[in-house]
Amino acid sequence: xxxxxxxxxxxxxxxxxxxxxxxxxxxxxxxxxxxxxxxxxxxxxxxxxxxxxxxxxxxxxxxxxxxxxxxxxxxxxxxxxxxxxxxxxxxxxxxxxxxxxxxxxxxxxxxxxxxxxxxxxxxxxxxxxxxxxxxxxxxxxxxxxxxxxxxxxxxxxxxxxxxxxxxxxxxxxxxxxxxxxxxxxxxxxxxxxxxxxxxxxxxxxxxxxxxxxxxxxxxxxxxxxxxxxxxxxxxxxxxxxxxxxxxxxxxxxxxxxxxxxxxxxxxxxxxxxxxx
Numbered sequence: 642x643x644x645x646x647x648x649x650x651x652x653x654x655x656x657x658x659x660x661x662x663x664x665x666x667x668x669x670x671x672x673x674x675x676x677x678x679x680x681x682x683x684x685x686x687x688x689x690x691x692x693x694x695x696x697x698x699x700x701x702x703x704x705x706x707x708x709x710x711x712x713x714x715x716x717x718x719x720x721x722x723x724x725x726x727x728x729x730x731x732x733x734x735x736x737x738x739x740x741x742x743x744x745x746x747x748x749x750x751x752x753x754x755x756x757x758x759x760x761x762x763x764x765x766x767x768x769x770x771x772x773x774x775x776x777x778x779x780x781x782x783x784x785x786x787x788x789x790x791x792x793x794x795x796x797x798x799x800x801x802x803x804x805x806x807x808x809x810x811x812x813x814x815x816x817x818x819x820x821x822x823x824x825x826x827x828x829x830x831x832x833x834x835x836x837x838x839x840x841x842x843x844x845x846x847x848x849x850x851x852x853x854x855x856x857x858x859x860x861x862x863x864x865x866x867x868x869x870x871x872x873x874x875x876x877x878x879x880x881x882x883x884x885x886x887x888x889x890x891x892x893x894x895x896x897x898x899x900x901x902x903x904x905x906x907x908x909x910x911x912x913x914x915x916x917x
Contacts, residue, residue, distance in 0.1 A: 647895065648914050650677040650902040651880040652840045653722075653801065653829050653861035656708055657683060661866030666877040667712045674881035677718040677914055679861075679906075680709050681766055681801065684726040687867075692733070695748020698725065702756055720912055723753035724766025724789065727803055730782055731770070743781040747788045754792040763910050764827075765793050768803035786812070790819035790826070799825040799910050801840070808834045825909055830863060830874075838909055843883040844875060849892035857905045860884065 656667050656678075670678065682705045685692050690700050702723050709719040725746045733742035756762040767789030769782035786802070790812075793800045800821070802809065809828060813836050816823045824838050831839030833847050839858040841848055851858060860883070863874040884902070887893040893901075907914045 646916060647898050648677055648902045648916055649675045649881045649884055650906050650914060651675060651862050652679050652859035652906060653681055654678050654864045655681055655683050655866045656712060657866040658708060660687060661868055664711050664715065666866050667717060668715050670877040671715055671717055673878035674885060676917060679720045679722050680705060681722045682724060684729060686732060692745055695745060695752050698749035698752050706761060721762040722764045722766050722801055723756050723762040725749040727768040727770050727782055730778060739777060739781050743785050746785045750789050750792055754796050757796045757798050763912055764799040764801060765789050766801045771805045787815050787819060790816055790821050794820035799827055801827045801829050803829050807832060808836060810836055812837060827909060842875060843879045849887055852893045852897040859906050860901055
C-alpha cells in the first residue's frame with residue numbers, strides 16, 4: 642500500500658546535536674515520511690545554562706534557533722516552541738528563594754514571548770512539575786503557568802503544557818481568566834480525559850478510537866535526543882510509523898490523518914501546514 646500524500650507532524654520533539662543524534666534524528670523522521678516538527682526547547686541545564694536572570698535563557702533560545710536552521714536544510718518544516726521547563730523551579734531553588742526562582746522563570750517566559758512576537762517562535766512552553774512537590778512550590782509553579790497563559794493571550798499564540806499525567810482540568814479556569822482559548826492550551830503527553838487540546842504519544846492505544854469519534858488532537862514522539870537515553874520517549878520515526886500503521890490497518894481514515902496532522906495543528910498554532 643502506497644502511503645497517501647499527507648503532512649506528518651510531530652507536535653513535540655527535541656533535537657540536540659551536542660548531547661544526542663542531532664540532525665541524523667531529524668533525517669530519520671523525514672525518511673520515515675515526516676514533514677513538519679514543533680521543535681521544543683530543552684531544559685536550560687541540558688544545554689549547559691544555569692540561569693540567574695530571564696535574559697540567561699536567550700542562550701537556550703538562540704541555540705534552538707540554530708538547530709532549527711540545520712533541520713530545515715534536511716527539507717523539514719520547523720516550528721520552534723520556546724519556554725521554561727517547569728522542572729527548572731527545583732534546580733533554581735537550590736540557588737535562590739522560591740519567589741526569586743518563580744520571578745526568573747517568568748522573566749524567561751517574557752523573553753520567549755518576544756521571540757514569538759518577532760516571528761522566530763510560534764508558541765510558548767510552560768507547565769508545572771509532574772511529580773510531587775510542596776504546596777508552596779506547586780503554588781509558585783501555577784503562578785508561572787498562569788503568567789505563560791497571559792503572555793500567550795497577549796501574543797495570540799498557543800502554549801504547550803508540561804504537567805502531571807491526567808486531565809489538568811483546573812487549567813481551563815486559568816486559561817479563561819488569562820484570556821486564552823482552551824483549544825490553544827496543548828496538553829503535552831496527554832491522556833484522553835483532558836479538556837485541553839491533547840497531544841498524544843504516537844503509540845497511545847486510544848488514538849484510533851478517538852480519531853474515529855472526530856476528536857481533535859495531535860501526535861508527538863517527545864523524542865528527547867539524549868545519548869544517555871537512546872530512543873526516549875519514543876524514537877524520531879515513531880509519529881510517521883504509527884500513522885502509517887493506523888492507515889494500513891484501517892484504524893484511521895485519510896481524513897482522520899489530515900485532521901490530526903494538518904487541520905488541528907494549523908488551527909491550534911496559527912500556522913499553515915501544507916505539503917512541501
